[in-house]
Amino acid sequence: MTFWLFKSEPDTWSWDQQVAKGPEGEEWHGVRNYQARNNMRAMKIGDLGFFYHSNIGKEVVGVVEVCRESSPDSTTDDPRWDCVWIKAVRPLITPVSLDTCKVQPGLEKMVLVNNSRLSVQPVSAEEWRIVCGLGGLPA
DNA sequence: GCCAACGTTGGC
């Protein structure tokens, strides 16, 4: 099991919209960055990820699960870009803000804290455990 | 709204 983090501006695609998609989930299209794409290519069905609201909120708001492995991005004909599908699993009881992550012992190396530009990121098992704890979820 | 950080593009 590997853990991830998906960033989205809620103006464009929010957690509520993701939840509304239900168990079929939604294609995580639109990523045009090789690092982020490579992360998606490494994902397996059943991997879990955090859903993070960038710009507005700047907080982790939910947990998602990969429900389809990487396949061509339907929003482009460019064969370089593909993406996974994710479905909402559950919201955090308490959203975990970027500010909280920045000062939380154990999260110093979290990509979210150190590379604000990467939209699809790996999360270590330890970071996953800590953020779930802060969010009021069992790890 | 600004701007720093970073990734990509394309000329050479």
Add this chain to the structure above:
DNA sequence: GCCAACGTTGGC
């Protein structure tokens, strides 16, 4: 293959 120019992201 280098690097300047440019575009985008996202925190502030």
